[in-house]
Amino acid sequence: MTGKAYLVGAGPGRADLITVRGLTVLRQADAVIYDRLIAASLLDEAPPHAERIFVGKRPGCHTFRQDGITETLVRLVRAGLQVVRLKGGDPGVFAHLVEEATALAAAGLPFEIVPGVSSALAVPLHAGIPLTWRGVASAFTVVSGHEVTPDGCSGVSWALLAASPTLVVLMALGRLEQVCAHLIAAGRDPATPAALISRGASCDQRLLLATLAALPAYQQNAQLPPPAVLVVGEVAKLASALAWFDPMSVATEPMLWEER
Numbered sequence: 001m002t003g004k005a006y007l008v009g010a011g012p013g014r015a016d017l018i019t020v021r022g023l024t025v026l027r028q029a030d031a032v033i034y035d036r037l038i039a040a041s042l043l044d045e046a047p048p049h050a051e052r053i054f055v056g057k058r059p060g061c062h063t064f065r066q067d068g069i070t071e072t073l074v075r076l077v078r079a080g081l082q083v084v085r086l087k088g089g090d091p092g093v094f095a096h097l098v099e100e101a102t103a104l105a106a107a108g109l110p111f112e113i114v115p116g117v118s119s120a121l122a123v124p125l126h127a128g129i130p131l132t133w134r135g136v137a138s139a140f141t142v143v144s145g146h147e148v149t150p151d152g153c154s155g156v157s158w159a160l161l162a163a164s165p166t167l168v169v170l171m172a173l174g175r176l177e178q179v180c181a182h183l184i185a186a187g188r189d190p191a192t193p194a195a196l197i198s199r200g201a202s203c204d205q206r207l208l209l210a211t212l213a214a215l216p217a218y219q220q221n222a223q224l225p226p227p228a229v230l231v232v233g234e235v236a237k238l239a240s241a242l243a244w245f246d247p248m249s250v251a252t253e254p255m256l257w258e259e260r
C-alpha cells in the first residue's frame with residue numbers, strides 16, 4: 001500500500017473547528033503526528049490502531065527538533081502508512097509547513113495539505129473582533145511576536161506595521177511590551193484600541209481590552225496565559241458590542257496548551 005501524508009489544520013481551541021476534510025482524513029489515519037494547541041479529543045477521532053505521536057514541547061524537556069519531526073513523517077509515509085500531521089490553526093501559518101512538505105516532495109512521497117481555520121482570524125472573531133470593517137479597516141497584517149527586532153517584526157518595518165489598519169500578532173505574550181512600544185514609536189496613536197485574547201475559542205478564553213499604550217500594564221496585572229493573539233486597530237473596539245461567544249458554552253475538554 002502506498003503511504004501518504006496529510007498536513008492538516010485542526011483550527012484553534014474547540015475541537016469542532018477542524019474542517020470536514022480534516023476530520024475525514026483523521027478518521028482514516030494509521031498514524032497521527034501532533035503538537036500542542038489542539039483539542040485532545042481530536043485524537044479520539046483517529047482509528048484505535050493508529051499510532052499517536054506527540055512532538056510538541058513539554059515543560060523541562062527538550063523541544064522536538066524540526067528535522068526529527070520531518071524525518072519521522074517521511075519514514076512513516078515511506079513505510080506505507082496514511083499519516084496525519086495535525087497542527088493547530090492553519091498548517092500554512094507559522095507552522096513549519098514548508099520544511100515538511102519540501103521533505104516529502106524531495107523523497108517523492110505523496111502529500112495533501114488540508115487548510116485549517118487560523119487562530120489569526122478565528123480567535124479575534126471569537127472575541128467579537130472581525131479583522132476588517134467597511135470604511136474603518138480594509139486591510140490586515142499578521143506577524144509573529146517571536147520575530148521582533150529593533151527594525152521590525154517578521155521582516156516588516158515598524159513604520160509599515162504601525163500603518164496597517166489592523167495588526168494581528170501571534171505568539172504575542174513574550175514581547176508584548178516591546179511590540180506596543182515599537183508601534184507607538186513608529187507613529188501609531190497610543191490611544192488605538194488593542195485586544196489580547198488568551199486561549200481563544202475554548203472554554204478557557206479570556207480577553208483584555210485596553211489602549212495600545214495601556215495594554216502591557218493590564219497584562220502585567222492580569223497575567224493571561226498563552227497561547228494568545230494580540231489585535232491592534234479600531235476593530236478591537238467592536239469586542240464589547242459584538243461579544244457573542246460564551247466560553248462556558250464549549251465542552252470543558254483537555255487542551256494540549258498546558259505543555260508550553
Ligand SMILES: C[S@@+](CC[C@H](N)C(=O)[O-])C[C@H]1O[C@@H](n2cnc3c(N)ncnc32)[C@H](O)[C@@H]1O
Pocket residue numbers: 012013037087088089090091092093094095117118119120123169170171172197198199200201202226227228229
Ligand atoms: C506557532 S503559531 C501557530 C499558528 C497556527 N498555525 C494558526 O494558524 O493558528 C502559535 C500561535 O498561534 C496563536 N494561537 C493558536 N491557537 C490559539 C488559541 N486557541 N488562542 C489564542 N491564540 C492561539 C498564538 O498566538 C500562538 O502563540
